[in-house]
Amino acid sequence: MQLSIQNLGKQYKRDFWGLKGFSLEIKPGILGLLGPNGAGKSTFMRMLATITKPTDGSILWNGSDVAKNPDALREVLGYLPQDFGIYPNLSAIEFLEYMAAIKGLNAQSARKRIDELLQLVNLVEAARRPLGGYSGGMKQRVGIAQALLNDPQVLIVDEPTVGLDPEERVRFRNLLSDLSGERIVILSTHIVSDVEATATHIALVNKGQLLREAAPEVLLKELENKVWEWNVRSDDLPALKQKHILSGTIRRSEGVQVRVVSETRPEPDAQNVTANLEDAYLFFIGGKR
Numbered sequence: 001m002q003l004s005i006q007n008l009g010k011q012y013k014r015d016f017w018g019l020k021g022f023s024l025e026i027k028p029g030i031l032g033l034l035g036p037n038g039a040g041k042s043t044f045m046r047m048l049a050t051i052t053k054p055t056d057g058s059i060l061w062n063g064s065d066v067a068k069n070p071d072a073l074r075e076v077l078g079y080l081p082q083d084f085g086i087y088p089n090l091s092a093i094e095f096l097e098y099m100a101a102i103k104g105l106n107a108q109s110a111r112k113r114i115d116e117l118l119q120l121v122n123l124v125e126a127a128r129r130p131l132g133g134y135s136g137g138m139k140q141r142v143g144i145a146q147a148l149l150n151d152p153q154v155l156i157v158d159e160p161t162v163g164l165d166p167e168e169r170v171r172f173r174n175l176l177s178d179l180s181g182e183r184i185v186i187l188s189t190h191i192v193s194d195v196e197a198t199a200t201h202i203a204l205v206n207k208g209q210l211l212r213e214a215a216p217e218v219l220l221k222e223l224e225n226k227v228w229e230w231n232v233r234s235d236d237l238p239a240l241k242q243k244h245i246l247s248g249t250i251r252r253s254e255g256v257q258v259r260v261v262s263e264t265r266p267e268p269d270a271q272n273v274t275a276n277l278e279d280a281y282l283f284f285i286g287g288k289r
Helices: 041-048 070-074 092-102 107-120 136-147 166-180 192-198 216-222 234-243 277-285
Strands: 003-013 016-026 029-034 056-061 077-080 154-158 184-189 201-206 209-214 227-232 245-252 255-261
Touching (some): 016 056, 016 209, 029 041, 041 154, 077 136, 092 107, 092 136, 166 192, 201 216, 234 255, 245 277
Parallel strands (some): 029 201, 154 184
Antiparallel strands (some): 227 255
């Protein structure tokens, strides 16, 4: 199975493109779509989910043009949008039965599938409680369950961990990892740790353009000898932020330990340290200044 994105673009106004010149080959595994808010990630997701039509370019699902034949992708698609709405007075079972009917599953198959999914997302004990009383993490688990009702080959999740507490976030990441297998999972987020924990491939997006696409280890390899740490005075921080890509600070008794991404040694006493994905994200998104 393969999703082929070819020169995709979406124009909203005469002089504004939400996405432009976007080309990407997506195969089974977890693709982390990483970029700041407003980068064009949700625009891309909505086009993949066949909700929005592209202005330019094409999306091919196993060689078939999705614009001409959207049902070929819709039949194998699961989608959890960023603004996932629930019916607060329905229980999880009632809500999933309703969503299964919308997706065209017969009642017997739907009931069996719902039982399986409630086990998968660990909601069996809360399955008959009204959704209005669920925590944010529980609602997200209901969301992923509805996206999986048709056992999709392509699963799209848009900013799924925003608002979740750390424990729920870890649980959701683990669930996504368990779901990948022979499935295409596309995770859109601005939270680097979500991608670092789950993605087999990463696409960095900013201002509607694809900046870089590679496996995490490839991105980290490119940052070898480009991440530095040293101590500075607190008063020096504003000037340092203007001059370099600052990826971290730690307050210490002797001053502030700063972490900087730079292709050359930024200060004589700066020491090389091992790069992480946060460094890589800032390096590429920040324009490698």
